[in-house]
Amino acid sequence: MRKIAFILLTLLSLNARADEGMWVMGNISAKVDSVLHSMGLELTAEELYSTEQPSLNNAIIQLGGFCSGVVVSPDGLVFTNHHCGFGSIQDHSTTKHDYLKYGFFAKKFEDELPNEGLYVLFHIKTVDVTDLILGAVPQGATELEKDSAINATSFRLMQMVDYSGKGIESEVNPFYKGSKYMLSVYQRYDDVRLVYAPPQCLGKYGGDTDNWMWPRQTCDFSVFRIYADKDNNPAEYSKDNVPYHPVKYAHVSTQGYQDGSYAMTLGYPGSTDRYLSSYGIESTMRTTNDVRYQARGVKLDILNEAMRQSDALRIMYASKHASSSNYWKFSLGQNTALDNLKVIDEKQQLEKELMEWAAQDTVARGQYIGILDSLKTAYQQDYSSLYAYNLWVESFYGGSDILGFVVRNMMGAMNGRASGDFHEKVEKAYRDIDVPTDKKVFLALLKNYIEHVPGEQFLPQGLMHEVDSIWHGDYSLYVDNLYANSVFARPEEIKQVHDFSEAADDPMVTMAMDAITALYAVYGTSRGNESEYERLLGDGIREMNHDKEYYPDANFTMRLSYGLCKPIDFAPGTTGLKEEATNLITSPRSFLNKHEQNPDNLDFELIPQVYKWMKKGKFSPQYIDKRTGELPLCFLTTNDITGGNSGSGMFDGKGRVIGLAFDGNWEAMSGDLKFDNALQRCIGVDIRWVLSVMDDYSHAKRLIKELTLE
Numbered sequence: 255m256r257k258i259a260f261i262l263l264t265l266l267s268l269n270a271r272a273d274e275g276m277w278v279m280g281n282i283s284a285k286v287d288s289v290l291h292s293m294g295l296e297l298t299a300e301e302l303y304s305t306e307q308p309s310l311n312n313a314i315i316q317l318g319g320f321c322s323g324v325v326v327s328p329d330g331l332v333f334t335n336h337h338c339g340f341g342s343i344q345d346h347s348t349t350k351h352d353y354l355k356y357g358f359f360a361k362k363f364e365d366e367l368p369n370e371g372l373y374v375l376f377h378i379k380t381v382d383v384t385d386l387i388l389g390a391v392p393q394g395a396t397e398l399e400k401d402s403a404i405n406a407t408s409f410r411l412m413q414m415v416d417y418s419g420k421g422i423e424s425e426v427n428p429f430y431k432g433s434k435y436m437l438s439v440y441q442r443y444d445d446v447r448l449v450y451a452p453p454q455c456l457g458k459y460g461g462d463t464d465n466w467m468w469p470r471q472t473c474d475f476s477v478f479r480i481y482a483d484k485d486n487n488p489a490e491y492s493k494d495n496v497p498y499h500p501v502k503y504a505h506v507s508t509q510g511y512q513d514g515s516y517a518m519t520l521g522y523p524g525s526t527d528r529y530l531s532s533y534g535i536e537s538t539m540r541t542t543n544d545v546r547y548q549a550r551g552v553k554l555d556i557l558n559e560a561m562r563q564s565d566a567l568r569i570m571y572a573s574k575h576a577s578s579s580n581y582w583k584f585s586l587g588q589n590t591a592l593d594n595l596k597v598i599d600e601k602q603q604l605e606k607e608l609m610e611w612a613a614q615d616t617v618a619r620g621q622y623i624g625i626l627d628s629l630k631t632a633y634q635q636d637y638s639s640l641y642a643y644n645l646w647v648e649s650f651y652g653g654s655d656i657l658g659f660v661v662r663n664m665m666g667a668m669n670g671r672a673s674g675d676f677h678e679k680v681e682k683a684y685r686d687i688d689v690p691t692d693k694k695v696f697l698a699l700l701k702n703y704i705e706h707v708p709g710e711q712f713l714p715q716g717l718m719h720e721v722d723s724i725w726h727g728d729y730s731l732y733v734d735n736l737y738a739n740s741v742f743a744r745p746e747e748i749k750q751v752h753d754f755s756e757a758a759d760d761p762m763v764t765m766a767m768d769a770i771t772a773l774y775a776v777y778g779t780s781r782g783n784e785s786e787y788e789r790l791l792g793d794g795i796r797e798m799n800h801d802k803e804y805y806p807d808a809n810f811t812m813r814l815s816y817g818l819c820k821p822i823d824f825a826p827g828t829t830g831l832k833e834e835a836t837n838l839i840t841s842p843r844s845f846l847n848k849h850e851q852n853p854d855n856l857d858f859e860l861i862p863q864v865y866k867w868m869k870k871g872k873f874s875p876q877y878i879d880k881r882t883g884e885l886p887l888c889f890l891t892t893n894d895i896t897g898g899n900s901g902s903g904m905f906d907g908k909g910r911v912i913g914l915a916f917d918g919n920w921e922a923m924s925g926d927l928k929f930d931n932a933l934q935r936c937i938g939v940d941i942r943w944v945l946s947v948m949d950d951y952s953h954a955k956r957l958i959k960e961l962t963l964e
């Protein structure tokens with residue numbers, strides 16, 4: 255009896271926190287491994303990750319430094335999200351060939367479109383190097399000395415990697431805010447071509463209205479192919495390159511899943527801060543999220559208006575708009591969920607426990623005793639500078655593209671990092687700039703900065719003086735004059751400039767210098783002690799709960815998240831069929847319902863071809879879900895993911911692709927700072943919808959044939 259009770263208890267406690275965690279591929283403990291298997295994983299540890307034999311690990315890619323993907327064919331075909339391929343799809347789109355609007359399908363290999371700068375990384379291995387790194391830090395080193403010792407050892411370790419294969423790269427990353435270090439080795443391929451994209455009204459269906467929300471009907475996928483040289487090695491783009499043959503590709507399942515089925519994602523989550531203190535959370539809400547939401551709102555209003563004016567502008571700003579609006583809405587969602595779920599209270603409770611625990615042994619745990627006061631003071635002291643910094647970034651770095659371009663070049667030159675050919679950089683940056691729109695953004699964000707920045711010392715002083723003395727306080731006159739006289743506001747002329755220094759006297763450079771000086775004032779005010787105290791707090795909490803296994807925060811290294819296919823228990827559904835909000839899977843009915851219920855919302859507009867196809871509902875029988883009798887669109891799992899995971903393969907217990915992860919849900923958007931076991935979900939597009947769109951809508955048989963369907 256006792257034994258049964260014990261087993262039941264362990265099972266329960268595993269279940270209670272079974273799904274939180276982004277576990278490091280190559281560093282998965284036996285304990286976590288046994289949880290994976292108890293939940294339904296049928297692959298052995300070696301089939302999942304191995305440095306000796308092909309494993310599922312070899313089929314997972316990091317895409318371009320911002321997304322994830324999965325290799326699904328022996329010819330290097332890659333599935334990722336539509337929003338990950340969005341920039342590439344836009345690059346190839348014109349008003350004549352509007353691949354954004356109508357989609358793209360390369361009918362043969364030669365039609366597949368190369369993408370400058372786009373690359374993939376394959377993960378080869380990750381090893382724990384904590385002892386080597388921290389062992390080389392001298393006793394009593396200051397933070398600065400510590401950093402330089404860590405850098406030196408990291409550099410030496412990276413030099414010891416075997417670079418005999420082509421495209422091998424390595425990096426050392428801190429984990430647990432620098433309490434652990436791991437060395438990861440990758441192989442990089444630089445010729446990655448666009449093969450297929452659905453029309454935007456499928457790939458981005460629901461747009462900003464539905465972004466970060468469930469229930470969802472977005473077919474968020476696109477398809478790329480990796481190319482290699484004749485020896486299957488990485489190579490720069492060349493028309494002589496051939497499709498890459500991967501060490502391992504994933505099979506695709508058309509058998510689906512049900513409530514409670516095992517599901518896991520493998521990919522590259524970018525950043526989380528799950529161990530952040532209550533003070534840190536408060537600071538994030540007020541100095542990052544509020545600021546970003548407000549400032550981006552100003553910018554997005556202008557872009558929205560411009561994009562409605564013409565197809566050319568819509569295409570030109572599509573990608574910039576999407577990435578700005580994604581974290582604009584995120585900022586609101588994260589603050590809302592942090593409030594609703596009372597995350598600060600929860601953190602305070604944990605911090606109180608830590609204080610009680612520390613008080614029990616003031617000698618051994620003495621370093622933790624004053625930690626809360628230190629954190630409080632650190633964040634208080636830096637409130638204005640953190641606020642001003644984020645506002646500065648939104649206004650002068652990520653605001654007007656012209657100003658941002660000049661600021662980045664100047665900062666690069668000042669830091670001795672003026673890399674790359676200036677002419678090429680201009681060519682690239684100015685491809686997607688409409689000067690009148692940019693000017694509107696510049697003016698609006700300048701005024702907004704001046705109105706909201708907390709402290710006169712952070713103002714661009716020279717500019718303020720000029721507006722006062724010459725333009726009688728009228729910012730629009732100042733901006734008119736700036737854009738009339740700067741060569742940077744005349745794309746044709748700037749293309750003639752060979753080097754940044756040729757434009758040293760330009761008024762945009764003067765303005766940028768002024769903005770950079772304001773940034774230095776921000777840096778000068780900041781004390782920057784938060785991270786050191788946050789790290790100490792995290793160490794304390796892990797020490798206090800030493801029997802618990804803590805996973806490290808996301809840092810864009812490869813991770814595994816496990817969990818179950820599981821619906822969410824209530825129906826907040828903003829739009830669409832309410833009853834579907836509590837279903838595990840959405841259906842074509844709810845897709846059409848959203849379209850019909852929102853005739854004036856462009857986010858639900860359909861091109862006639864897609865409308866007809868969905869309405870007709872003639873989908874290949876092999877893609878129909880046996881349980882619902884319908885084509886499955888999107889579904890939910892309890893996998894712990896975040897930005898960067900976009901495009902991650904979602905796998906069943908046999909390691910077969912069942913979907914692609916593309917979003918999180920509004921109720922738990924506090925997730926990057928605190929995982930909510932009851933509410934947090936991963937939203938994926940069911941692979942059968944992906945297949946049906948390629949197969950039934952686009953007749954892309956040649957791609958379907960490459961896959962191994964099970």
Ligand code: ARG
Pocket residue numbers: 337458460461462464465466576579580897898900916917918
């Ligand atoms: N929220 C998603 C993510 O960050 C991106 C979804 C893109 N869709 C959109 N409507 N902007 O991973």
